[in-house]
Amino acid sequence: MNQAVDQTALKKPLPETLLTALHSLFGERFTTTLAMREHHGRDASSYDPMLPDAVVFAESTDEVAAVLKLCSEHRVPVIPFGSGTSLEGHILAAQGGISLDLSRMNRLLAIHAEDLTATVQAGVTRKQLNHECKDSGLFFPIDPGADATIGGMAATRASGTNAVRYGTMRENTLALTVVTANGRIIKTGTRARKSSAGYDLTRLFVGSEGTLGVITEVTVRLYPQPEAVSAAVCSFGSVADAVNAVIQTIQLGVPVARVELLDRNGVKAINAYAKLALPEQALLLFEFHGSEHGVQEQAETVQAVVAEHHATGFEWATRPEDRSRLWAARHNAYFALLQMRPGCRAISTDCCVPISRLAECILETQADCEANDMIYSIIGHVGDGNFHVQMLVDPDDAADIARAEAVNARMVGRALAMDGTCSGEHGVGLHKMDFLIQEHGVEAIESMRMLKHAFDPCNIMNPGKIIRW
Amino acid sequence: MNQAVDQTALKKPLPETLLTALHSLFGERFTTTLAMREHHGRDASSYDPMLPDAVVFAESTDEVAAVLKLCSEHRVPVIPFGSGTSLEGHILAAQGGISLDLSRMNRLLAIHAEDLTATVQAGVTRKQLNHECKDSGLFFPIDPGADATIGGMAATRASGTNAVRYGTMRENTLALTVVTANGRIIKTGTRARKSSAGYDLTRLFVGSEGTLGVITEVTVRLYPQPEAVSAAVCSFGSVADAVNAVIQTIQLGVPVARVELLDRNGVKAINAYAKLALPEQALLLFEFHGSEHGVQEQAETVQAVVAEHHATGFEWATRPEDRSRLWAARHNAYFALLQMRPGCRAISTDCCVPISRLAECILETQADCEANDMIYSIIGHVGDGNFHVQMLVDPDDAADIARAEAVNARMVGRALAMDGTCSGEHGVGLHKMDFLIQEHGVEAIESMRMLKHAFDPCNIMNPGKIIRW
CATH class of the missing domain: 3.40.462.10 (FAD-linked oxidases, C-terminal domain)
Structure with a gap:
């Protein structure tokens, strides 16, 4: 079906030292089997699969940092993977590399019912979150249809049917834990409902589709279940x-x-x-x-x-x-x-x-x-x-x-x-990079490229998505 | 009163060629009179005044771009100025330079009543906007108390009494026109209520306090006047x-x-x-x-x-x-x-x-x-x-x-x-740079510094605010 333009452009075999290091760190949670690579090389878009070279199942932010440090050192692409429900080719391994599966990071870290917030690991799905906060009388309104992970929803700035009333992931994400390309762990915000304390790192990573860093924890707003x-x-x-x-x-x-x-x-x-x-x-x-x-x-x-x-x-x-x-x-x-x-x-x-x-x-x-x-x-x-x-x-x-x-x-x-946008909620991925230029103009795209180069100087974070290097 | 630490650190006289160029471009709208410099060297904070070397009154985005190109070339600081109501020393000329007064950019560019949006030049004040959209049955809810400019409110991520219901400038800014340090003009968004098209440049500049670029136009959400x-x-x-x-x-x-x-x-x-x-x-x-x-x-x-x-x-x-x-x-x-x-x-x-x-x-x-x-x-x-x-x-x-x-x-x-923030709505300015580090941690501050260095490589955009170079 749809063919990616640069599927093989930068693709080369993974270095042996990286394979050895990942295997020794992750054991059976590191795999190169075809079945697993195939599962991680397709999403809900119409693209043909593009397989990663290997898959790693991370279970903590520290493990994600370890993967990024290694891949940064070896200049190997890393593609964060949640539940694989994205629609524009976001998770396809267009340049090979490691699919970093976060679905096992599925712990609800805290529900602060009295503050109407929850903090979850990135692999928690929206249905799981709603199930777990049901007894507190609260709910999480963002509903993109698929049972996506909260991390993936933040990464694509998802929304869906309830957004007209409750907003999108842009409005409902209070803070993130993110691992940057060099393996640094940052916290982008607090649980305060509003803040004017510095650059809005939270909104920078929301919608960045894994191209600037890997989201490992998300603090979201909850709402009282309506009477x-x-x-x-x-x-x-x-x-x-x-x-x-x-x-x-x-x-x-x-x-x-x-x-x-x-x-x-x-x-x-x-x-x-x-x-x-x-x-x-x-x-x-x-x-x-x-x-x-x-x-x-x-x-x-x-x-x-x-x-x-x-x-x-x-x-x-x-x-x-x-x-x-x-x-x-x-x-x-x-x-x-x-x-x-x-x-x-x-x-x-x-x-x-x-x-x-x-x-x-x-x-x-x-x-x-x-x-x-x-x-x-x-x-x-x-x-x-x-x-x-x-x-x-x-x-x-x-x-x-x-x-x-x-x-x-x-x-x-x-x-x-009509002064609208090429993507209301599905994101850019592989599919809309040209439309993105058409929408924003080359000067704004140049600003986006500056962001990408600043945060990911070796172009290892989900390369080939959103903007061309 | 409160003394800035680095008031004179990098201060040096403006180059003659810059003075000549600004004078020839702006005529009487370029001034170095003490009275005007004093007016632009103080805000509503408790800091002693810190005077800019000169003041320019811009009347268009292109004029702002011309100032930034010149100041970029001459490595001279530029401090955007709206109505001077900021509270943390944002507009003080801590390192001298040009105060770029946008208050004459006070035209309402469009009210799209049927879409509940308005686009204004940065110098329009919130009271002016509300006055001008009154007959359309709509209102702009953000009310920080002072009659601040919409550009200034976007730059400090302002909010105020209505935010509990209607959100802050973060939630209510749909798109910006911004001039970057090198004089490029970018549009950060469209009038669509939601978008997942690329990095969120709008939210990057909202709250950046003039340190990444100069906001010259703002598209905001309006709301039906309640029944x-x-x-x-x-x-x-x-x-x-x-x-x-x-x-x-x-x-x-x-x-x-x-x-x-x-x-x-x-x-x-x-x-x-x-x-x-x-x-x-x-x-x-x-x-x-x-x-x-x-x-x-x-x-x-x-x-x-x-x-x-x-x-x-x-x-x-x-x-x-x-x-x-x-x-x-x-x-x-x-x-x-x-x-x-x-x-x-x-x-x-x-x-x-x-x-x-x-x-x-x-x-x-x-x-x-x-x-x-x-x-x-x-x-x-x-x-x-x-x-x-x-x-x-x-x-x-x-x-x-x-x-x-x-x-x-x-x-x-x-x-x-308590997992709160050092600034709910006033911003960082000169006053809260150390608190910002305390809140975000050195790793996140390093990410903010990367942003600053990427967007303002010569450190001319309101230098000495939010983060130290």
């Missing part, structure tokens, strides 16, 4: 009506917790996959968090807004089982779509625009998909102006892939022309 | 009761828009200054934003919480004039305190701790003030765990100043031991 939760769905004759209803909802300041769009194709796929009988129209799904009265008030406001935009079939529910039923369509959207074209893979896109331009951006992109006979659906975290077009392609058909990538490129161009 | 606003006040026999009531309010997830603490000394000063008759006890002031019913619900919840903590005299109000009356005490707090000791100046402190430790931190600090016979009051943005002790000192009494600084140092040590 009441309600959900609502409704259908629209056009995507434009649906999106315009969302725009008005946001402009009114309704504090929706989630608002998701599914286009007609997505709903059709769901109906087929989950044996549902939803109207085959654009669908909006809402979730409201607040007091009993507050969620009712929000639902009433939204009901009035969507009615103005010709919504039909407005339903809302407060009981958990009814909410789950209403939202069932959303949870299965990705897998349902894959069923529409057996043997295919999905190329996912990810733009975010100022909300006033969202309808326009989605409609033009939809028209482009239609004009190119794509098999696709559109899913949007529309409250943030963020949406994804999933296009199904034949992994063995280069022309098919090229057509989809051309749709993606035009979609990015459209978003940038 | 309803209400205010409440109540008194407590002890600071501990007041703070514990706040802790519980936050832990319950009540979305208070503001919650401010004034200690008994502060209330006494206000009574004397504004001829009020408030009970001379610790005072909490709340503000609630939301729907009519929402603000009532919040006020009721808070009333129940404060009652558990022995509050007295709970009053709440929704009409603007009544709200203003309730909050009058807060608005005059700083000036009222100054009246308690004629001829004095205030040394202000600024710590932020995890909220569960706030009562302890305030009480120990209060005891320290009492033990040292300070004339002081405590003001807290307590919902964030942030508080200030204002100590009145005789500017000509070195021992008096030293006593106050010792109280401050112990307060910082206490906050750091």
Whole structure:
């Protein structure tokens, strides 16, 4: 499928002295077996696998530091690995080297319920964190869909369905423990909710995709579980009506917790996959968090807004089982779509625009998909102006892939022309390095390159991602 | 008063060629008059003035770039200047050079009401921005007290009373235009609400205090003016009761828009200054934003919480004039305190701790003030765990100043031991460079130094602030 340009550019066999040192430090937690390298050489993107030369399972920050010191000395690439759910080729070993698997660093270090914070090792997943803080009456809201690790989510600046209310990893990460390329261990912040003490190292590493250092511990904000939760769905004759209803909802300041769009194709796929009988129209799904009265008030406001935009079939529910039923369509959207074209893979896109331009951006992109006979659906975290077009392609058909990538490129161009971004939440990885230049301009990219060179002078930290050396 | 250590270390006369070039470019907007240099050589801190050698009034990003290119070539320091309200010596010309005054860059470039964003030149003040967006039904919530410029607020990562609900400049800055030390102009972001496109240059410059580049334009988030606003006040026999009531309010997830603490000394000063008759006890002031019913619900919840903590005299109000009356005490707090000791100046402190430790931190600090016979009051943005002790000192009494600084140092040590920060919102400037090391540790400071060296290789950007070269 998608081929990396510089897969073999700098690739060379690992030095024997490094192999020996890693083996003696990590024993069976250091491996070069093909199966393990294959597992660590692919992510959820459409790229062909690119295998690391070896895999190390670290169990502590000190072990990560030891790996980085050795790899720094030997000029060998290090690619941090969490759960392998990234979507833009972040964890592929484009230049070989060591995949540094942090999934065994999965201890919850502290929940400070009284401060609404938790500190976890990087390999803790978001579901694990939520499971472990459930009894404290708190929850961690960031939900990118996959059960990603908190370290990986910080590294890609992830967000997802709840971001419209609770923000992204950018807003919810208070502090990190990071190991820099030379093996130094730094703490980037404290548990204070705000600080103006020096350069914002936390935000520097959030979203840096393993290219500036390895995140080994994360302190995040938690939130009180809302007193009441309600959900609502409704259908629209056009995507434009649906999106315009969302725009008005946001402009009114309704504090929706989630608002998701599914286009007609997505709903059709769901109906087929989950044996549902939803109207085959654009669908909006809402979730409201607040007091009993507050969620009712929000639902009433939204009901009035969507009615103005010709919504039909407005339903809302407060009981958990009814909410789950209403939202069932959303949870299965990705897998349902894959069923529409057996043997295919999905190329996912990810733009975010100022909300006033969202309808326009989605409609033009939809028209482009239609004009190119794509098999696709559109899913949007529309409250943030963020949406994804999933296009199904034949992994063995280069022309098919090229057509989809051309749709993606035009979609990015459209978003940038609207003062939006080429990546709302998936990151840059291998896939968006050119779009990144297009978005930021060469001068800003030069600043990013200065950062990379300052923090990683030997270019061993996940090389070949975000910016070219 | 407070003396800078390295005031004259690198100071030398400006080169004649630079003077000539600046004069020919800026005409009367370039000046070396003593009056103008004095105006630009002091801020709202307790430092003695440190005068720049000259002042330039820039009117565009290109003019800022021209100044930086020239100063870079001549290795002359440049200190960005907004409204001069910083509190830690940020704008003092510790090593001489050019004060680059941005106050004439005061144009509102765009309000995108439908996207809840505004883009302003750096010299626009927060009051000006709020005045100009009033008719659009929106407001900009960050309120540090002084009518600071938006550029200055971004540069110091400012916050203030509304941060508990709306966040700080960190959360509310979407994009910046920045001129780097070599005169390059970069745009750090777009108007998309979220992005995972590359390194977070926006957050790198927010809080960098002019030491990495000059912020010339800022895109910020705006918010719909709330449908309803209400205010409440109540008194407590002890600071501990007041703070514990706040802790519980936050832990319950009540979305208070503001919650401010004034200690008994502060209330006494206000009574004397504004001829009020408030009970001379610790005072909490709340503000609630939301729907009519929402603000009532919040006020009721808070009333129940404060009652558990022995509050007295709970009053709440929704009409603007009544709200203003309730909050009058807060608005005059700083000036009222100054009246308690004629001829004095205030040394202000600024710590932020995890909220569960706030009562302890305030009480120990209060005891320290009492033990040292300070004339002081405590003001807290307590919902964030942030508080200030204002100590009145005789500017000509070195021992008096030293006593106050010792109280401050112990307060910082206490906050750091509680996993808090040495600066909640005032920044580092000249004053907190040693505390910054204490907070972050030498390894993290080394990373900050790498950033500084990468972005400002000749050390001309506000040198001698945040970290030592």
